[in-house]
Amino acid sequence: MVLKKEPRLISQNISKVLPPNIALLQNLGFSQIDIATFFQRYPRCLLRNPVCLQRVVHQAEEIFHIPRGSRMFLHGIAALVPLHESTLEKKLDIYRSFGWSHSDICTMVRKPPSCLTSSEAKIRITLKFFMNELGYEPSNLASHKLLLKHSLKKRIMPRNEIFKFLKKTS
Template identity: 35%
Template sequence: MYLVNVIAKDTTIVDRGLDTHLRPTIDLLRRTLGSDENIVKAIKRFPWLLTFGAHHAMETNLLLFRDTVFSDVRIKKFVLRYPRYLTQKSGWVKDLLQRVENDFRVPRDSPCFLQGFEVLSSQKKSTLKRKFRIFNSFGWSDDDVVKMFRKLPYCIALSEVRIQKALNLFMKECGFGTAYLVSHPAILAYSLEKRVVPRMQVLKILDEKKLERRKLALYPVLMLTESKFIDYFVLPYKDQIPDLYEPLKKTVAP
C-alpha cells in the first residue's frame, strides 16, 4: 500500500503508462529487490527510479551485473544502496565494469569489486590522472596505486588535498614506506583532524613524559575504537596528566 501511495504522489510516474512502463518496471524491481518495502527504499534514495525510460535498459544493466558473476544477493544489496546505476546507459555500465576488472585488476568475486565500481563512477579520468600523479610524486608507481585500490578502492575517492596531506604526514613525518601503505591502505582513509593527529599527540605526550604505555604501532592504534583508545592511553594516566584528554575533546561527539 505504501508503494501505491508513493506512486500516486508523483504524477510523472502515472503518466508513463501502466502496462507499457509502470507494471513491468515494478515487476523487475520486485524480482531484484524482493519486496515492495525495498522498492520504496530504493525510490527514496533515487526518486527518479520509476520515471526512468524503458525498463529494458534496466534489465540490460542487471544482466551485465549478473554476467560479471554477481550473485542475486550482492546485486540486491548494491541496487538498494545505489539504485541510480540501474538507470545509466548500458554502454557506460559495461565500460566501467571492464575498467574495474582490467585497468584496476579487481577480481570479479572480490568484495571490493562493487565498491570499486562505485568509486570509479564518481571520478573523471582527468581527476584520476591527477591523483595518480600525486602518488607518483611520493615515489609510488602506478602499479602501487592499483594494488592499493584493490585492497581499498575508497582511497582513490579521497580529495587531492586529502591525499597530499595524508602522504605528507605518513611518509615524510612518520617515515612509512610505500609498501607499508599499499598493504595498509585504511591508514590513508582515517580522518587526519579527528583521528590521526589527536591520537599521535596523545602518544607523543606520553613518550615525552617517559611514561610506560602499550607498545602498539601507529596503525593498530588508529584502528582502535575511541573508547578503547581512551581506556588504553588516557585513563591510566589521568592522575599524572589531567589534561591528556584535551587533544581528543574536539573529536568526541557531545
C-alpha cells in the first residue's frame, strides 16, 4: 500500500533519510505506532531531507502553534512538507491581504492543516466570495475552516443561491 502512494521508495536511498526522520519524531514524543501510521498515510513526509523535516516541525510548532500533543500535529507536518517556503509565504500573504491576523491564520491551520494545501487561486477566490460577497469576518472563517475546503461551484454557491431564494420568498 505504501508503495502505491510513494513509488520512489524503490529507487530512493531511504537508509539516509528514514532513520533520522524517525528519530526526530520519536524525540518529539511520538510512538512507533504513531510514526508507522503516519508513514502509511504520508510516506513522502518521512522521505524528505531531515533538515527539511526539522524546518517543517519548527513551522508547525513555532509559527502555527500546533500543539505537539495534538492529533493535528502530524497532519500539519504532512500539509507543510510539500510546500516550499516561498509558496507558503504567498499563501499566507493572500490571507493577510484579506485582513487575516496571524492569530486567525493559526486558528485556521490548527484544524485542519490541510487548508494550506489549496492552490493560491482557490484561496483567493474562496476568500473573495466569503468575505466580499457574503461578509464573513476572518475570525468566523478561521473557526469554520472547512468552508474554505469545499468546492465553491459544486457546493457553496448552489447552497447560497438556495438560501437567497428562500430569503426572498419568505
